Amino acid sequence: KQEVTQIPAALSVPEGENLVLNCSFTDSAIYNLQWFRQDPGKGLTSLLLIQSSQREQTSGRLNASLDKSSGRSTLYIAASQPGDSATYLCAVNNYGQNFVFGPGTRLSVLP
């Protein structure tokens, strides 16, 4: 059964710092991986979707990489801003299965 973990559970950084969020999964035979942002009390906003054939995806200051063989994905945020403060969740799916979500990393960017 696929299991997804995200470390650290919480992270606090000063504004302007580049940072990396980690997502690990136990079954490397994934079909795709999706990163989300969630603000307190709100729904999830899709950030990036990486398909199994891709190694990375970029959107603005965000870059997500995927290493299936090691069961890892990283979300890189460049030049962090206070508005980036939120919980970041990753979700993976194996072919023919629904997404399995990680517990999230709560990010605080301090001005």
Added chain:
Amino acid sequence: DGGITQSPKYLFRKEGQNVTLSCEQNLNHDAMYWYRQDPGQGLRLIYYSQIVNDFQKGDIAEGYSVSREKKESFPLTVTSAQKNPTAFYLCASSIGGLGAYEQYFGPGTRLTVT
């Protein structure tokens, strides 16, 4: 604007009462999903539907029921059989099902049962 709406945002019920959460989408997506989110845990799948008039149980379907009579709508009923119904409920949709496509989420409904 295309998107997913959930209503109400907050819902309060007494123990023993059934309650229905609304989810509507105008994205023309075939697949819809219901998740439950509890503090410190990842989202857990309750039910999903890949097409109208069809739905499947997810990982934690006990105490819940759904219907999919229209493509745009996927209401979730939390029955009195659900032992711990207080949670944040999220509805999502995607073009197709079984995780092959990007998922889009609604704003959520926070249900409190006392």
